[in-house]
Amino acid sequence: MKRAPAIIMLFVFSVVILLPFSLKTPTVSAQGSYNIQRVDHEVEVMYSGHVVIRDTITISGQLIGDFLIGFPSKYGAYVLKGIAYDEDNNVFPLSLGVQLAETGFYGAKVTFKQDSPQVFTVIFILSNSILRQESAGTVFTLDFPAYPTLTKEVAYCEVELIFPRNPTVLTITKEDGEITISTFVKSNLPALTYSPASATFSITSGNLQIITIKELARQITINPAGDIVAYETYRFTNKSPSSLSSLKIGLPVEASNLVVRDEFGRILTTTTLSSSGNTQVFNLTLISSVLSGGSTLLKSEYTLPSISSTAPFTLDFDLFPDFDYYIEAARVTFIPPEGARFLTPYLSEIDTSTTLIREPFQETLSISRDGVSKVDSAILSENVQVTYDYSPLWLSFRPTIWVWIIAVIGCVVLVFWKRPKEAAPLQIATSEAYVTLSSEQVRSFTEAYDEKSRLNSELQNLEVRAQKGKIARRRYKVQKRTLELRLDNISKNISDLKKTFRSAGGNYANLVRQLDVAEAELVEVEANTRNIDVRHRKGALPLDAYKKAQMDYQRRKERAEATINGILLRLREETR
Template sequence: MKHTSIMSLLTLFALALLASLSLHAASAAAQITGYSIQRVNHHIELMYTGHMVINDTLYLSGQAPSSFLIGLPYKYSSYLLKAIAYNAGTVFPVELGVQIGGQSGFYAARVNLSGVSPETFTVIFLLSNQLVTESGDTFTVDFPAYPAFEVPVAMCNVTLTLPSTASGVTIDKADGVVYAANFEKENLEPFTYSPAIASFTLTGGGLQLLNMQTLNRQVTVDPAGSISCIDTYRVQNNSTGDINSLVLYLPVNASSITVKDMFGRTLGTTVSKENNRLAVNATLAVALRSSESTLLSLEYDLPRVVPKQGTPFNVTLDIAEYLNYYVEDAAVTITPPEGARLVSAGSTEASSIPLGISKEVFQEKVTLSLQGLSYLDAVTFPDGAFTVAYDYSPLWSSFHQTIWVLALYAVVAVAYALWRKPAIVKPKATPAAVPFSVATEQIDTFTEAYEEKLKLSSELKLLEERAQRGRIPRRRYKVQRKMLEIRLKTLSDEINTLKGVFQRAGGKYADLVEQLERAENKVTEAEQAMKDAETRHNAGELSIETYKKLLEEYKRQKTNAEAQINGILLRLREEIH
């Protein structure tokens, strides 16, 4: 009995000691580091395409350090696409891939607080949709249940935001299973390593595993200040099943909305408002199969630009704020009216944004080249938007009409002068035409460039096939594709220049160029016909037998045209030997 009492007292003493240590952990950490973390709001959200946004808002007390470390379990590093850190009015530099506290098993980001000592700031990680899997209406999400820090956290509030139609949420994590989309953790220990799996049922859409590979946005402003836009997306189905419809997003003030597929067919759409954006749900003419990609064009208008007296026109665009998905590569081209003079584009705050300005005789354009674009990037634009200012005189709207009137007047004046006083033409000996010669070096350069272009085009097609089958890392694929496209453009420019030389020379050279261009058109037509036949077969318009016959016929046409091209190149090579 006495022994039992002693053991009970020792147990109570140990529990009291542990409680005391827990209560004073944050205070001790603050004394060592100069700061403590009072609260973290750990918010996980899925974009429409399944990409994961991890938003950690930190509330500090004490003197914040010059740089701050936050980590994830290392398994998530291969899925990380981007990291952003900011607070009200400041975007902080972020260094990825650093070690946290000498601990293994973590992938950390170092946030440079730039001499600022914020009490609150936010760190965002964007991860790929490969962490989301689907099986019918059931989805699972692999995510870090808690962030990792060097010091303890007094309170960590966790929220998993899913589409509104999600139900049956279960989260399995190291410290227990919860059956809700939010939970909290008191006294979160330093270097917490806690991957979690969330499962839920989803009906009625709201989540499509898509890769938005490219976005090419053309913004055109007419002389009256009206703005028309065309957004062309290349979309890839990253799910295991077919996709019959998908959602594209627009600014809330967009109007006159039309969606077209790669063949120019207008698709059926429904438009709804979601918070600060418009959701355009487009029904595809042909289902998009797993791993396949397609092009979609979104045409719409934005509110007219109306300048104040004595001030330039200002075109202000929301570049990213409404994009509820991740676009791998984006280009935005803004074209003011002909005759407009650019005054400014962007601002000093947006100086890190890749910007190009092209100038022609009467036309200037501004192009932004952006990688990894989503609504998260709105913080990198001043006030979340991009502004182009230009001066424009209304007289330019009648420029072309004036030129035509002057030209017509000149023609009439010349005709009248000739009628009043016909010129006396003395016979002259017509000088013999000087033949335009083609150097053997030009023929040699042309044939070598053309053969290299054929080889690189074949390599590019093979690279696309390997990428679609997942046999090459995405980053390596993009680098190799860019190198091939740059070289192909250089070769095409060189070939077109030499074609002009051959055409001016006349005779057999001009004839060979004409034959070559006809053969090139036949190759292009045959390739397009094969794609059309495949689309019709997928839509059930062609039987398998008819499809195979058409495919064989188009391949035969393509092979014959390619043989003609090789024959023409052979004839040109014979000219230099």
């Protein structure tokens, strides 16, 4: 019997210890007493097929701390970006991928450092992978959460689906029924609602393109006169099952003189579609369609209004207009005139997404953003004011540099043009030749050459007299034989002296080579002259051709003789 009270005491103690754990319920981060009066749940399909889920929440009471919101976990893998803000566009910290009270949900946590506003909005941007296009090309199926998932009951929830254009056919399938309109409501929406749904709709061709824009690079160039030219580069991929033959892009509303080229430099046809707010939309007709899964690059160029002409120069620029598509990475670069210096933004105001490059003659300012879409334009202030200082004297910088370069080149050319000419190759100026050759040897050479010329002249006169019959035949032969013997002796003597000259080297050897060339030229001319004489006498060479050949050979003979006479004259001067 004594064991019974002990057992009872042990049972009571166990109940006291385990009761708190058995009564444990899911907790949420939000503190305070509040109720969710209304949620406006918008599901918007952008032109690029990306989906914007926009939940505007109205509460009553006091919310202190964190607020949890989400949707079924199947959509968590497609979340690209999230943002939370109030009616005054004050942005609150938003943590993505947090755990809700139960599994099977993807959650996000909004952190309020002070008391929460009565109305605030949470936006999620989802990938276009949850949108499926049928092969026909105009029928799409969207998988989306029909209602938001909250940790408290919602008194009233209104849902609206928004499309780039009104669909011609629409069917929404959800757990609580099928409808054919884009707006529906739900009262007393339970906490932790799990509500996947699908919408099948048809939309006019060209108003919805499932594409991924990997990069947008925008360059704003300002010339010294204040004129602005913008250059843009788009890199995108076609994710739809059909080919892409046209594309819509958004530009600043002040843009004009638009020219768009494809990756091969071909100019595309552009059409203005609409203009609203800070954006005007253009349709681009591609010359070559982009196949499913294919990528391409487009480059656009347009002008913007000029800035004020008084210093300091100020440019107010909206970085990214109301894009109805999602850009994974965007960059805007400002390039002022050469010699300009940025005054604003200040270095202390520049964050990690902004780069200011200062070079000796050029400064550039670059601003980068990730995940750019119409959401950023509507909520975040993306207007940038760029101020720079610029002196008009820089206009003459480049022309002055070119003038100096041309002047330097002209001076160099003039120096080379006016420098002394090199010595003529026939001039004897080396002292090395005088070491091995005496003036007597040089004199003997010139006299021998003169004798050779005289004997050749006598032989020619003898031939002429014999042809005219002014000398007897026997006497002609005797005189000719005598002259030829003397000519042979002189030629041998000249040949020996030439060897001596060649051995001496220097200009003497060069003179001998020139003499040999000139003598060979004379021999060739004489042989050719005799040849044309024979051909002309036989009638094989017309008179005109004969006279022309004679004149040509005569000029060649005169040049060769002039060369020989010039060499002999220089050698005679050496012996004086």
